[in-house]
Amino acid sequence: xxxxxxxxxxxxxxxxxxxxxxxxxxxxxxxxxxxxxxxxxxxxxxxxxxxxxxxxxxxxxxxxxxxxxxxxxxxxxxxxxxxxxxxxxxxxxxxxxxxxxxxxxxxxxxxxxxxxxxxxxxxxxxxxxxxxxxxxxxxxxxxxxxxxxxxxxxxxxxxxxxxxxxxxxxxx
Numbered sequence: 529x530x531x532x533x534x535x536x537x538x539x540x541x542x543x544x545x546x547x548x549x550x551x552x553x554x555x556x557x558x559x560x561x562x563x564x565x566x567x568x569x570x571x572x573x574x575x576x577x578x579x580x581x582x583x584x585x586x587x588x589x590x591x592x593x594x595x596x597x598x599x600x601x602x603x604x605x606x607x608x609x610x611x612x613x614x615x616x617x618x619x620x621x622x623x624x625x626x627x628x629x630x631x632x633x634x635x636x637x638x639x640x641x642x643x644x645x646x647x648x649x650x651x652x653x654x655x656x657x658x659x660x661x662x663x664x665x666x667x668x669x670x671x672x673x674x675x676x677x678x679x680x681x682x683x684x685x686x687x688x689x690x691x692x693x694x695x696x697x698x699x700x
Contacts, residue, residue, distance in 0.1 A: 540640055544568035549596045552636045553585045560693040561673040564588035566596060567637045575599050576647035577637050579625060581674050605649060621652040621660050623678040632699040650677045
C-alpha cells in the first residue's frame with residue numbers, strides 16, 4: 529500500500545538535485561508558532577541544515593530559500609554568527625540546535641539522512657527594535673514565536689503553547 533512516502537521522498541530528492549535543498553513547512557497551531565527547515569544543505573554544501581520559526585510560513589520559506597541561495601553562492605554560517613547585509617531591513621543570528629531538539633523539530637531531515645546527528649542551526653530574526661530573543665531588551669511577545677533550541681531546559685527553550693502542542697503530538 530502506498531502511503532505517499534514514495535511521492536514525498538521523490539519530491540525531496542528532486543528539490544535537492546535541482547535546487548540544492550528542500551524546505552519543510554510545519555504550520556502553526558495557534559498560539560504556538562510554526563516552523564520551517566531545510567533538507568539538503570548538509571548533503572550538497574556540507575553546511576548545517578537551517579530551521580526558523582514564525583507565523584507566516586511563506587515568509588519562512590522565502591527566508592530559507594534566500595539563505596540557501598547565499599550558501600549556494602559560497603556563504604557559510606556557523607553558530608554565533610550574526611551576519612549583516614543578508615536582508616535589507618534586518619540582521620539575523622544563528623545558534624546551534626541541541627541534539628535533544630532535533631527529533632521534535634527536524635524529524636524530516638533525520639528521516640532523509642537516516643540519522644539524527646546532522647548539524648543544524650536555528651536562524652533567529654530580531655524584534656522591531658533590532659533585539660534578538662535572548663537579549664534583555666527583546667520584546668517578550670516576540671520571544672514566544674522563536675524558541676531557543678540552544679537551551680537544554682525545556683521551559684527555558686520553549687514557550688508554554690509550543691510545549692503543550694508538542695505534548696499533544698507525542699513529540700515531548
